[in-house]
Amino acid sequence: xxxxxxxxxxLDVLRWRPWLETVDDVGPTPExxxxxxxxxxxxxxxxxxxxxxxxxxxxxxxxxxxxxIMYGPRGARRADRELASTAASLVNGCVYCTSVHARxxxxxxxxxxxxxxxxxxxxxxxxxxxxxxxxxxAVKLTDDPAGVTAADLAPLRRxxxxxxxxxxxxxxxxxxAWANRLMxxxxxxxxxxxxxxxxx
Numbered sequence: 001x002x003x004x005x006x007x008x009x010x011l012d013v014l015r016w017r018p019w020l021e022t023v024d025d026v027g028p029t030p031e032x033x034x035x036x037x038x039x040x041x042x043x044x045x046x047x048x049x050x051x052x053x054x055x056x057x058x059x060x061x062x063x064x065x066x067x068x069i070m071y072g073p074r075g076a077r078r079a080d081r082e083l084a085s086t087a088a089s090l091v092n093g094c095v096y097c098t099s100v101h102a103r104x105x106x107x108x109x110x111x112x113x114x115x116x117x118x119x120x121x122x123x124x125x126x127x128x129x130x131x132x133x134x135x136x137x138a139v140k141l142t143d144d145p146a147g148v149t150a151a152d153l154a155p156l157r158r159x160x161x162x163x164x165x166x167x168x169x170x171x172x173x174x175x176x177a178w179a180n181r182l183m184x185x186x187x188x189x190x191x192x193x194x195x196x197x198x199x200x
Contacts, residue, residue, distance in 0.1 A: 009090065009119040011106065014099050015044045018187035022050035032056060039063045044192055045100075051186055066179075069171045076161070076168035079108040080134055084172040086115075087138035090123055094180035096189030101176075133159040137166075138173040145177070 023032045024047070032053045039059065040049040052059040070081055082105040089097035098119070106115045117125040123139050133155040140152050156166050 009095055009098050009102075011099060011103055011115065011119065013042075013044055013103075013192050014096050014189040015192040016048045016096050016183065016187055016189050018047050018051045020051055020186060022047050023053045024050045028053065035059060048183065048187070066175060069168070069175050072168070074164065076165040076172075077108075079105055080130075080161075080165065080169055081172040082108060083114075083131060083134045084138040084169045085176045086118060087123055087135045088142045088173045088176035089180055090118065091139055091142040092176070092180035092184070094176075094184055094189075096183060097176060097180055099189065129155075130159045133161070134169060137169060141170065141173045142177055145174075 023029075023036065028036065028050070032050075035056055036046065036049050036053050040046040049059065052062065070085070071078070082101050085101040086098055086105055089101060102115050102119060106112060114127060114131055117127070118135075123135055127135060137152055137156055141148055153166055156169070161169070
């Protein structure tokens with residue numbers, strides 16, 4: 001799907017459609033089926049995990065890393081990690097990941113205004129100090145990682161973030177610099193209500 005055809009950013013639940021055969025398509029081994037059953041968080045996302053299951057060791061490592069970064073105790077609030085993930089996904093143009101993590105941020109904060117502005121107006125929209133610090137840092141780290149300096153941490157510190165919280169936000173942003181590219185290379189998000197597209 002070209003950029004011009006890409007659906008708009010949305011809070012709607014999307015389905016991910018792979019461009020490769022998944023292990024479900026070719027007949028999974030019992031081990032592959034068990035791992036996909038364990039790690040796929042929803043039916044809409046199952047095809048993604050069933051694609052990655054062609055390399056089970058990599059899928060296991062990816063899942064452990066993702067869980068540690070997004071759900072690890074202490075450090076940054078889950079909402080801040082989800083906001084950073086949303087901002088990175090917006091910059092990278094990953095409609096599917098933006099939808100997932102914007103919904104999670106909304107579930108955690110109940111702040112529909114922040115989510116609505118980000119999806120409708122982009123990462124430059126008007127935000128409060130805390131949200132602005134997270135989004136600006138995530139955008140800079142996504143757009144220009146080599147250009148990040150100590151000065152880019154100052155707004156986060158002014159907003160009250162500790163070094164451990166900043167590290168967590170860094171990890172979440174970096175995770176999606178990778179995850180968005182992997183997901184966009186292997187398939188695309190589409191409205192869950194549409195019939196599965198043929199070919200690809």
